[in-house]
Every structure is written in structure tokens, then in C-alpha cells.
Amino acid sequence: MTLTQNKILSRRTFLRGTGVAIALPWLECMSPLSQSVANAGGISATERPKRAVFCMWGMGVNGRDYTPKTFGKDWEVTPILKPLEHLRDEFTIISGLRLTHSGGHGGDRTFLTGTNTRAGGAKLRVSCDQELAEAIGKETRFPSMVLGVRRGTGFGLTVDHTLSWTKFGTPLPAENRPDVIFDRLFRTETPEEIAARKQASNRRGSILDMVDASAKRLNAKLGKNDQQKLDEYFTSIRQVEQQMQTDLDWMAKPRPKVDPINFGKTQAIDPNQGRGDTFDYRNYQRLMYDVITLALQTDSTRVISYMPRMDLSDGTFTFNSLGCPYNYHEMTHHGEDSKLLEWLTKVDTWYSAEWAYFIEKLKGVKEGNETLLDHTLLTWSSSGGTLNAHNNTELPAMLFGGKALGIKHQGHLSQKDTRLGNLWQSYFQVLGVKVPDNFQGGEADGIIKELV
Numbered sequence: 001m002t003l004t005q006n007k008i009l010s011r012r013t014f015l016r017g018t019g020v021a022i023a024l025p026w027l028e029c030m031s032p033l034s035q036s037v038a039n040a041g042g043i044s045a046t047e048r049p050k051r052a053v054f055c056m057w058g059m060g061v062n063g064r065d066y067t068p069k070t071f072g073k074d075w076e077v078t079p080i081l082k083p084l085e086h087l088r089d090e091f092t093i094i095s096g097l098r099l100t101h102s103g104g105h106g107g108d109r110t111f112l113t114g115t116n117t118r119a120g121g122a123k124l125r126v127s128c129d130q131e132l133a134e135a136i137g138k139e140t141r142f143p144s145m146v147l148g149v150r151r152g153t154g155f156g157l158t159v160d161h162t163l164s165w166t167k168f169g170t171p172l173p174a175e176n177r178p179d180v181i182f183d184r185l186f187r188t189e190t191p192e193e194i195a196a197r198k199q200a201s202n203r204r205g206s207i208l209d210m211v212d213a214s215a216k217r218l219n220a221k222l223g224k225n226d227q228q229k230l231d232e233y234f235t236s237i238r239q240v241e242q243q244m245q246t247d248l249d250w251m252a253k254p255r256p257k258v259d260p261i262n263f264g265k266t267q268a269i270d271p272n273q274g275r276g277d278t279f280d281y282r283n284y285q286r287l288m289y290d291v292i293t294l295a296l297q298t299d300s301t302r303v304i305s306y307m308p309r310m311d312l313s314d315g316t317f318t319f320n321s322l323g324c325p326y327n328y329h330e331m332t333h334h335g336e337d338s339k340l341l342e343w344l345t346k347v348d349t350w351y352s353a354e355w356a357y358f359i360e361k362l363k364g365v366k367e368g369n370e371t372l373l374d375h376t377l378l379t380w381s382s383s384g385g386t387l388n389a390h391n392n393t394e395l396p397a398m399l400f401g402g403k404a405l406g407i408k409h410q411g412h413l414s415q416k417d418t419r420l421g422n423l424w425q426s427y428f429q430v431l432g433v434k435v436p437d438n439f440q441g442g443e444a445d446g447i448i449k450e451l452v
Contacts, residue, residue, distance in 0.1 A: 049375060066348065093413065098418070109165075114439075136431060144303040145304045158312055333388075362378070
């Protein structure tokens with residue numbers, strides 16, 4: 001393609017050569033505000049992707065060395081927040097949030113759903129990240145990404161591996177390998193692979209279409225409740241088929257071009273294969289943050305849920321390779337043991353330093369006159385609070401980014417006994433998404449007004 005000084009570029013512009021077509025990254029001259037290729041015009045408000053990232057750290061944090069004693073923008077720095085002090089203008093510490101259905105272990109399941117989904121007979125329900133994905137994720141290759149330190153769902157175990165649930169109460173499996181995530185985001189299928197997938201899809205056709213007649217006959221015989229259950233089941237199948245077709249449609253579109261990442265040895269980046277004495281959590285976590293940043297930067301997705309540390313069995317090996325002799329769960333039940341408390345604060349500070357690395361990555365990506373962080377709502381939080389256990393009150397929470405979306409950071413904000421779901425409802429308002437009916441199963445009753 002030949003570029004001229006009087007032509008504004010389309011966002012779908014490709015550089016073509018013999019047998020290849022390379023997609024361009026977003027350029028300012030692609031904006032409607034631009035007057036020519038040489039005269040960029042910034043980013044218009046309608047072009048700015050709005051993004052949401054939810055991160056849950058199992059088992060909370062050492063509250064006595066995390067929570068500032070002072071409120072407002074001049075909050076007094078604590079040991080655990082020291083690595084984040086230079087970023088204080090980019091986030092708000094929110095103290096006092098609660099969850100009705102949490103405490104102990106297993107709060108992971110209620111973190112984004114708000115409901116008591118582990119109680120006997122409880123109805124499993126949708127997580128708010130999936131509700132947002134339905135609203136703002138449709139224009140991206142991946143409507144949402146579900147990530148964790150353990151892959152799969154963990155369904156049926158003591159704690160889950162995922163934070164994300166469909167509207168029919170089905171857990172979505174998490175991915176924990178940064179190299180696999182990178183390949184899914186950026187590896188280009190060969191023409192042969194694309195053709196094979198399309199041929200298989202055409203050969204398979206729609207399962208529901210194949211059984212349509214018999215399904216209608218069966219449905220006519222069922223009672224009202226069973227008809228509803230059958231409809232939900234078929235709807236789930238249809239959604240999977242539609243997503244498979246969407247995936248095929250996306251295959252024809254070139255993936256973003258990014259520099260490759262050196263992932264090193266497999267055991268260093270796969271917590272499922274690592275050992276506490278050899279697994280380099282710091283390297284692993286930074287790779288995950290690098291890949292997440294690329295996913296957002298390339299607009300491959302706009303919604304992410306991530307569980308970087310699980311409830312009960314933390315899954316991170318708790319910086320064992322750096323000398324920590326305890327697992328995280330053991331340290332949280334410290335019984336006022338000075339050694340356990342010392343290591344708990346040290347490890348929490350290390351986690352905080354890695355989080356600072358992530359925020360700096362997002363802040364370092366320019367989007368017009370602002371940054372990727374400015375256009376992203378990002379929460380660091382947990383379903384376990386208080387000092388000596390994993391209770392459902394005084395949950396640690398920090399909201400980062402979103403300044404270009406209208407977030408007004410407050411430094412350290414008191415929200416005593418406010419529901420965690422109110423923070424998620426604030427996400428919906430800032431992102432311009434209608435709050436769904438029965439949002440959080442009633443575990444939200446408004447927004448956090450000071451933030452918006």
C-alpha cells in the first residue's frame with residue numbers, strides 16, 4: 001500500500017507483500033481527529049477502549065502492616081505499601097468493604113458473583129466480569145480472559161481455580177501458563193490450520209440443528225420447570241457453537257505483531273510443574289503481567305479476571321526460592337508468632353513490589369496524551385479480611401487507573417461495611433454499562449460515590 005500525505009489511514013490497514021499481510025498497530029493518524037497521515041489528531045473519546053481487570057489475592061494480607069492509619073491523599077505509608085508509594089496518585093486504598101457470603105476459605109467463588117454459591121442448594125450464578133464482557137467485550141478477539149495461578153476450574157475441590165462464571169452458573173477454566181496465553185494472543189495460524197478448522201466446522205455443523213426435531217418433541221412432553229432447564233442447556237450449547245464460529249471469523253483477521261518474549265524453561269513458568277525450591281515466582285508473575293499488558297495494549301481483550309494467589313493452598317510457593325520457609329496459609333494463622341508475622345509482612349511486600357511492576361508497565365504504555373492505565377479499571381483485592389483470620393469484613397482493596405474514564409482517586413478512603421459489590425457496580429457506571437437485574441444477587445446497593 002502506498003501512503004499519501006492527504007489520506008487518513010483506516011484502522012484495518014495492512015502492509016501487504018508477496019504472500020503476507022501485516023496488521024498495523026493503532027496510529028494517531030487513524031483517528032477521525034486527524035487531518036492527514038502526517039497530521040495526527042490524538043484519540044477521540046469514542047475510540048478509547050474501556051477496560052476492566054479484576055484480581056483476587058486469596059487469604060488477604062497482613063492488615064496491621066498494610067492498612068494506613070490515616071485517610072485522604074496524604075495517607076501515611078505502611079511497610080507493605082512502600083513499593084507502591086511513588087504511584088499514590090494512580091490508586092485509591094478502600095478500607096472497610098465486606099462480603100456477606102465469605103469468610104474462612106472459598107470466598108473465591110463469591111468474589112465476583114456476590115452470592116453464597118457454596119451453600120447446599122445454592123444457585124450458581126454469573127460473575128460480573130462476564131456481564132461486562134457481554135457488554136464491552138464483543139469487539140475484541142477474546143471477549144474476556146480468565147487467568148489464575150492454577151489452570152482449570154478446580155470445581156469440586158475445596159477452593160476454585162477461577163473467578164469467572166457464566167450466566168448459567170458454569171465455571172470458566174483459568175489459564176496459568178504465560179507462554180500458552182501469549183501464543184493464543186499472537187501466534188498466527190498457517191493457511192493449512194485455518195482450512196482444517198473450517199473444514200471440521202463445516203463437517204460437524206450445528207449439533208442443535210441436527211437434533212431440533214426430537215428436541216421439540218421432547219420439550220412438548222415436559223413440565224414447565226424441565227422445559228426451562230432444557231432451554232438453558234440448549235442455550236449453553238448454542239453459545240458455545242456461536243463462540244466457535246466467532247473464533248473462525250477472527251482467524252481470517254491478522255493478529256497483532258509484538259516482539260517475542262523469552263519464557264525460559266517450562267518449570268519456571270508453569271506453577272503446575274514447579275517446585276517450591278526451584279519455582280521462580282517473581283519471574284513467573286512478571287511474565288504474566290507482561291502478557292496481560294500486551295493483551296490490553298493490542299485490544300485483544302477488554303475484560304480480565306485473574307487469581308494470582310488462591311485461597312487455602314496459595315499456589316505460588318510463596319517466594320520459597322527467596323528463602324521464605326512457610327506457605328502463605330500457615331503465615332496467616334500466625335498465632336502472634338513473631339517469625340511468622342515477620343515473614344508474612346516480608347512476603348506481602350514482595351507481592352506488592354511485583355504489583356508495582358505491573359502498574360508501571362500499564363502506565364508506561366501511551367494512548368494519545370494518556371496511558372493504558374488511565375483507560376483501565378484495575379482492582380487488587382481479596383475475599384478474606386481482618387488481622388488473624390480470613391473473615392468477610394475489612395476486606396483489603398485497592399482501585400488503580402481509570403483516570404481518563406472519570407475515576408477520582410481519593411488516596412485512602414473509608415467505606416466501613418460497604419458491600420464489595422458496590423465497587424463492581426461503580427465499574428459498570430464508569431464504563432457506561434447498564435447494571436444487570438439482580439446484580440450480585442443483591443450484594444450491591446449502589447456505587448462508591450467518592451470515586452466517580
